[in-house]
Amino acid sequence: MITHSLPLPAPAPGHQRELLVHQFGDGDHKAYLQAGLHADEWPGLLTLQLLMERLTQLEAEGKVLERIDIVPFANPVGMNQRIFGKTPGRFDFITGQNFNRGMAIDADDLIERVGNRLGADGATNDALVRTELRTMVAEKAGHYEIEALHRALLSQSLDANVMLDLHCDYEALPHLFYGDHQRDIGSRLAHCLGFPVRLEEDVRGVVAFDGTHTQPWVKLAAATHKPFARPCFAATLELRGQNDVNETLARRDCEGILAFLEAEGFVRDSGAKPQTQEGDSVTINVDQVKVITASHSGIAVFHREMGEHLNEGDHYADIVLLDSEGPERIAVTAPASGVLFSRTHQVLTHPGATLGMIASDKQQIKPGKQLSF
Numbered sequence: 001m002i003t004h005s006l007p008l009p010a011p012a013p014g015h016q017r018e019l020l021v022h023q024f025g026d027g028d029h030k031a032y033l034q035a036g037l038h039a040d041e042w043p044g045l046l047t048l049q050l051l052m053e054r055l056t057q058l059e060a061e062g063k064v065l066e067r068i069d070i071v072p073f074a075n076p077v078g079m080n081q082r083i084f085g086k087t088p089g090r091f092d093f094i095t096g097q098n099f100n101r102g103m104a105i106d107a108d109d110l111i112e113r114v115g116n117r118l119g120a121d122g123a124t125n126d127a128l129v130r131t132e133l134r135t136m137v138a139e140k141a142g143h144y145e146i147e148a149l150h151r152a153l154l155s156q157s158l159d160a161n162v163m164l165d166l167h168c169d170y171e172a173l174p175h176l177f178y179g180d181h182q183r184d185i186g187s188r189l190a191h192c193l194g195f196p197v198r199l200e201e202d203v204r205g206v207v208a209f210d211g212t213h214t215q216p217w218v219k220l221a222a223a224t225h226k227p228f229a230r231p232c233f234a235a236t237l238e239l240r241g242q243n244d245v246n247e248t249l250a251r252r253d254c255e256g257i258l259a260f261l262e263a264e265g266f267v268r269d270s271g272a273k274p275q276t277q278e279g280d281s282v283t284i285n286v287d288q289v290k291v292i293t294a295s296h297s298g299i300a301v302f303h304r305e306m307g308e309h310l311n312e313g314d315h316y317a318d319i320v321l322l323d324s325e326g327p328e329r330i331a332v333t334a335p336a337s338g339v340l341f342s343r344t345h346q347v348l349t350h351p352g353a354t355l356g357m358i359a360s361d362k363q364q365i366k367p368g369k370q371l372s373f
């Protein structure tokens with residue numbers, strides 16, 4: 001293992017921060033994993049530490065076949081948002097921006113730069129595109145600390161063949177997001193992890209960190225019809241809920257990730273096995289996710305459990321009003337049929353707040369608009 005330190009520009013005098021990048025193995029192909037881009041999401045931080053233990057051992061045994069880079073904490077800026085006993089960690093205090101948005105590469109610019117230089121050989125095209133992507137990252141603005149953070153992360157990740165971004169939800173079934181153009185490899189990853197809920201997304205619209213890695217390839221392919229040998233596969237892993245941080249779950253996810261890395265040729269003979277699936281599998285496009293929103297302020301009381309199938313109109317929750325003249329509660333019904341896979345733990349609710357998410361069997365929003373919720 002080789003460790004690099006990546007200093008971020010100090011946002012104010014005396015506030016220098018840095019990222020760590022641990023590199024295992026070497027080779028023509030690179031896998032990149034990070035955790036904690038939303039700095040209030042901690043299951044992945046532990047999972048990557050366990051994965052590093054496994055990779056250290058495998059590397060000593062000569063079983064790491066390609067390069068695997070790990071950024072064990074992707075957001076030192078957010079991790080320092082310690083305020084009154086909480087770590088908000090999801091939005092940048094300076095710009096208000098979600099740490100997992102707003103870093104997309106300008107695909108039109110990329111097409112202009114490399115489009116007419118692509119030929120008939122996929123591997124040559126890959127190399128050309130990756131060189132240009134590295135250049136475009138280096139040219140990105142870094143005035144605000146969040147921009148510099150994104151630029152530093154992408155400088156390590158954007159040329160990868162496999163990119164896994166570890167997140168979690170408030171309370172949730174384990175689930176993952178990947179591009180709907182990469183269903184085969186996405187299903188393989190879900191199988192290795194044993195994650196029941198698979199959300200396939202159209203990466204041509206608004207993208208997060210994962211889609212930032214796949215969108216350029218998708219748009220290039222559509223614009224040029226040229227072949228690529230091994231464009232980036234990227235996925236966001238939602239490792240259950242914020243409180244699901246323990247040795248057992250982290251070990252399970254570590255072994256699932258390692259089984260996937262082995263299936264993709266990054267390690268051999270690791271002994272890692274695909275994990276048993278946690279519940280019935282549900283594969284939908286992410287535009288089929290129905291968000292259950294609150295209509296009133298009050299305390300939310302839930303009547304249905306995670307993983308349950310809800311029918312439209314089912315009594316999902318009550319909002320117990322606090323400012324009514326007498327005891328009063330407002331029933332919240334399921335706005336669509338499907339599997340309840342995510343639920344808030346912030347039960348002091350308000351109009352518009354998300355109370356849960358249903359993996360439904362119908363399209364709920366326009367494709368490519370999923371990241372507006």
Ligand SMILES: [Zn+2]
Pocket residue numbers: 038041100167168
């Ligand atoms: Zn997140």
